[in-house]
Amino acid sequence: MQRSKLRLLATSFGTALALLAAPAFAGTTIVADPTDDALGITPSGLVYGDFDIDLTSVRIDHGTQSLQLVSTFSYTNADSWTVLRASVDTNSDGVEDYFILWSKEDGVAGVLDAAENVTCTSIATAEKLGVNGTATVTVPRSCLGNPAAVAIHVDVLWAGYNTSGAELYFVDSAPGQFADEPPVFSPRVASSNTGTVTSPQPPAPAPAPERTRVALKLTKKVQIVGKTRVTLRINVTGAPAGRVEIADGRKVLKRLPLKAGKGASFKLPKTLKPGSHRLKVTFSPTDKSRFAPSNATVVLRVRR
CATH class of the missing domain: 2.60.40.2470 (SoxY domain)
Structure with a gap:
């Protein structure tokens, strides 16, 4: 059941992308995102703003055992977003090889490959609400083929309907924008380069004792x-x-x-x-x- 939901969720981003009728808003930094640039896809056209889904940065932590992504927002409440999708490039070619999906509404999270085959459902998720709220996913590196390095692009989506039953989407991305084709990826991050909880660095060896004679x-x-x-x-x-x-x-x-x-x-x-x-x-x-x-x-x- 969980694998089927993940495959269905994968199509929601494709549907939203098909509704775009104008080029994407240009210009973001590498892993940080400007404020008030979240994209609203409505029956009347495209609008930009924060929409309670204003993504400001993504921290990438590629550890020895896990890949952790911490997406930070200007402000979040329990209804700010419904689905987080992170594209993962493992081959330095600017093409998505895997993607991580987390749906709060459906209570599922997992990893799929480029052909939308589920490779992993054992990923950890955590959310902090309020000012500078965060959404964190932690994925075993084995779910991604144990890559030596990764590049990341994150999209966070709210999907629903207006009172007339028309589909609505609000999405923000980092780096780049949701409609960028090909997507903009972060710089490559090698495994164990940060020394945080998910990528613990071994303590520096103690200096050798001084020789005596x-x-x-x-x-x-x-x-x-x-x-x-x-x-x-x-x-x-x-x-x-x-x-x-x-x-x-x-x-x-x-x-x-x-x-x-x-x-x-x-x-x-x-x-x-x-x-x-x-x-x-x-x-x-x-x-x-x-x-x-x-x-x-x-x-x-x-x-x-």
């Missing part, structure tokens, strides 16, 4: 058991605050705090056994988001 120096290269004690001096490039751990193989000898701008020193135990000792110093910064950890090794010889 541990520098070690022994006051002597050889320590004599029970007689001398060698001091290990530690410095870290940039001198950020943190902690250093001093290990002899798998055995931790000491953990020391390191103040910003300061180095550290440690007297090695005089009980170290004779032989080669591979001393490893590991630096852990206090601010891990700004500074990276690092380590270094030095070899001490111990003899009797």
Whole structure:
């Protein structure tokens, strides 16, 4: 039932266009529309004004998952318009490839291709009434063939009859005018170029932590058991605050705090056994988001 209504609605715009007997009112901006230029198609001819259907702009938001169109009016009430139609050019050729239809009166909304085959009925709609009222449609990009970029033309229509039973149409468009042939399309909008709710941009990556480097120096290269004690001096490039751990193989000898701008020193135990000792110093910064950890090794010889 919904698909049949959408196909019937598609013909209403063609009927209105056939009633035009004069060229369209010329000149609009790219995605903004002048005020008081809504077109009235009446038995007595064409008239221009706001008619409570004065479209002022269309915001195009082409996201990673959805295409959202927000049409803004000077003022709207519940009866200002009945059908919104948005032409979508996906091939950069100025020709409609799909169109989005939303009929408030019939309670249906969907997407059709150029041959008027319904491709999607799962679209979201929202309306805000009053000054600067809006009509918003959000369409999954899959309904439009997942295009890399789109260009848009929007027509908003009120259709009805006068007291004599004659058909009446009031319509406003952006960009361009309803009777433009071919229709005027907006500039192409690539997917994910706005970063709004429908096209969220990933947060900027956090800057990589600054590299640090541990520098070690022994006051002597050889320590004599029970007689001398060698001091290990530690410095870290940039001198950020943190902690250093001093290990002899798998055995931790000491953990020391390191103040910003300061180095550290440690007297090695005089009980170290004779032989080669591979001393490893590991630096852990206090601010891990700004500074990276690092380590270094030095070899001490111990003899009797």
